[in-house]
Amino acid sequence: MTAPASPTGTMSTSTLDLVARFPGIVTADARPAFSGFIVEKDSLIEVATAIRDEFGFDLLTAVTGVDYFPENKMEVVYHAYKTIGGPGLVFKVQVPRVDPVEVPSLIHLWPGVDLQEREAWDLLGIKFTGHPDLRRILMWEGFEGHPLRKDWKEGFYEEDTKPFKSRWPDGQFYMAEDKNPFKDNLTFPTNFDPEKWIPEGDALLYGALARYTVKQEDGMSTDRIVINMGPHHPSTHGVFRAVMTLDGETIVGLKPVLGYLHRNHDKIGERNTYLQNIPYTDRLDYFNSMSNNFGYAITVEKLMKIPVAERAEYIRVIVAELSRIQNHLVFIGTLLNDLGAMYTPSLYAFEERELILDIFEAVSGARMMCNYFRFGGVVRDIPDDVMQKIKNLVFDRLQAKTDELDRMLTENEVLISRMKGVPMINAEDAIKFSVTGPVLRAAGVPYDIRRADPYGIYDRFDFDVAVRPNGDLMDNYLIRIDEIRQSLRILEQAIKQIPQGPINSQKPAYQVRVPAGEAYGRIESPKGELGYYVVSNGKPNPWRYHVRPASFVNVTALEKICIGTKIADFIALLGMLDMVMGECDR
């Protein structure tokens, strides 16, 4: 069999046909430890259509670019999966690194690439031709350059990679603010009047939402108005802004505005060593640092081709599922806050979260920024007394508390009339818009990466993929409670089966050796698919480090979800996406 180079053996026979199906257009990626196919730029849409329609890869989860600066080319990497499960398909487009770097946009095949293509344009300067709204998304309009390009240097640039040489052996201490040209004050250009200044991008933004007058059937003309929701709105769970066009009370246009919390996690990650990235992943989705660690750890382990210690696998599952439970509890609490049931449900939910965070603190040392995973295992064992605490919590308390929450809320008539029948998204659209996680499952698609493409030891546990058929707000709420119950099932099995033994298959080392290659690792984080795409060139720092956050991609569907609904539902619909801006803006 002439299988393409595939270290993990993920290529099934159907993908083999891709080269045969498009001879001369598609070639297998022949670089060692790279997988997937390289598609000719001009035939990308044709090939992508075939991948979606003939080969059945209906869910395009990740789109990102890589700047191969030394080879003077740029690459766009697509990861497509099937919602019926199974391994994915990686296809790439390579273009010379000469401005403008142009690649055809896939937005008409998979609308879910919208924000991801905008991100790749913003950070890497890859122009997606055919994209209807290719504006900057994370950086502000008027920003110069594309920060993820390897020849771009930031304001406080010191060195290409950490560790910086100025720290040791003669540590030339300086304060970061000393390098700030503005010190603690800000100077404006001469003749600058903040009252009259209109940011360049806003004209573009509002242009996309053109304000116009419509004539109603009864002859009355109505003005459509544009409303800014956020960035400082309590319901947006952070600094998120949605620009909406309203016709009366109905939303007829919506554009999300992101990037207020952007700190260029990817660039920081490329500067860090592999190990140094672990605490940074904590800061992505700060409710689930354990899940974030998990995703990053399995990705680098894929690259390093190292096994994980048996006991550590169980510990990983235990902490990740505890994390999922507390995330969903907080979700329900804040959702009820958004809907107006102020504080009682959310504080009840926070109480249980408190007990779970106590456990995280005892095992990892921190309540939220756990930094608990290491390549090959975890940093320290769960002590016996903490294990007993987990047992008490899982077997005695959380089950009853979930039932209590269920009893308190689910049958409440006010809640039912508020949520039942308010449509969110249907299955077809959810897949098209690359929505993953509970929102996709509430729309009736039983797609859970723990089952569809198991990672870690999830294939050993007996649990059901929670799924609800209607895709309305009520189902989106109920599925979280279902998932808490399933997580408890997994936890019960994991606690019973956990073996004794070492907690790391590797010796502790502050610099790990990662062979050259690429890896895409993904996990089912409580918010959806959390993916990491890491390219190594054998050096101590990753060449490319990309996070595919669930919140960010799920926001792509926000426009689709909200158009046609009433503005009062917007907060509930946004709340249902369960987004965290730390992960969304990175």
Next chain:
Amino acid sequence: MYGKGILKGLGVTLKRYWNTYWDDIVWWVQGKKRYNSPEGIAHRSSSKTRGIFTVQFPEERLLLPEEARYIPFLVYNEKPDGEKEILCTSCGICAKVCPPQCIWIVRSNDPVTGRPVPEPTEFFIDADICMNCGFCSEYCPFDAIKMDHDFEIASYERNVYNMEKLLKPASYYQSIRPENFAREEADRKAKEAVKAAKAAAAGGAAAPATPAA
């Protein structure tokens, strides 16, 4: 019946209200202190607690688990004559592994011999940049840098710690992390025993010591 679900939900709230005070009464009848006592706090942060279990910070404080980590500090041994024996050898691993690069170490040479002095001449940690990840203490081969439990460091100034501020005695380390300290002491003793045995073996005796865990 419309409203049954609401009543059911209110029942949950009522039960929780009742539980909150019922435990107070039970503890009072038993003559135990539920508030401002370690026993009470431990109960309120266990899985058996019911109702509201707020810990009234700062009058009451949760017991920090041993592994809790905050800004690092440097450990020194107190010699009988009051001199500080700094464990740090300024090898620079902490500065290299630090993700936000907030550690600065100055190593200097002996003016007479010209060889590097193991003790750091100066050691800075920019505590406002530190992300409390604990890598420095995790990868320190000499157990010389450890994570602190003192989290109340708010100030009006920038928190840049120099060596004077960072140095804390080993007895303090033992008080906040007794188990870790005991384990590391045992390791150190075992290593010394191996070394002594090796020295003895080199001297003629042929009894290889088995390293203790």
